[in-house]
Amino acid sequence: MANAVILFGLCLYLSWVDFRHRRIPNLALGVGFVLISIMKYVLSSQREWLMAGLFAILCLLVFGWISWHRPRALGMGDVKLLALVCYGLGVHDFVVVLTVASLAAMLVSLVLILIRKVSIKCEVPFAPFVTIGLAVILCMSDTS
Template sequence: MANAVVLLGLCLYLSWVDYRHRRIPNRALSAGFLLISLMQLAFSSPLEWLNAGLFAILCLFVFGLISWHWPLAFGMGDVKLLALICYGLGVRDFVLVLTTASLSALFVSVVLLLIRKVSLTSSLPFAPFMTIGLGAFLYMCEIS
């Protein structure tokens, strides 16, 4: 849970930067990785840490291939942010956050297309939607 709160704070900052400048700074991602690594080492078992790390590498590889094939649709900053969230939350929680983020991005995209604010060739920053996914995840954790 503490990892999710740290990631939410980082994502709030990255969402603002991604929305304004359409880039995600590597320094912020590196600082987040260092902080999450220290928290993983302190609060989780070595097996949990290893599983999260291996899945984050797999996530980096898969989404990196997507970014390589469609660089205008999905940037490498988004790929690194997804890998960091995967590393901090673990597999199950990451899938929930990614699903919520993707559904919210789809909804916003359809609404913007319907009111003719964007065209089919336009792109949206994805970090704000990951923040929405993390916020929804934290809210659901508090309810249950």
């Protein structure tokens, strides 16, 4: 839960930057990584910390491969953000965040295309949608 709050605060800032400048700063991701690592060290067992790190590396490799082959579809800042979210939340919550973010991005893009505000080739910042996914995780953890 504490990791989700840290990630949500970080993603609010990253969403603003991504929306305005179409980039995600490495410094902010680095600070987030340090904060999440400290929380993981304090609150998790060594096995949980290791598994989170391995899944984050796997996430980095898979999405990095996608970004390498389709750089206009997914930027490297988004790849690093997704790996950080995977590291901070774990696989189960990461899948929920990724699903919600992808569905929200698809719906917004579809609406923008249908009202002819953008073309099909337009790039959409993804960090705001990751923030929406994190908000859903926070709401789900408060209700359960």
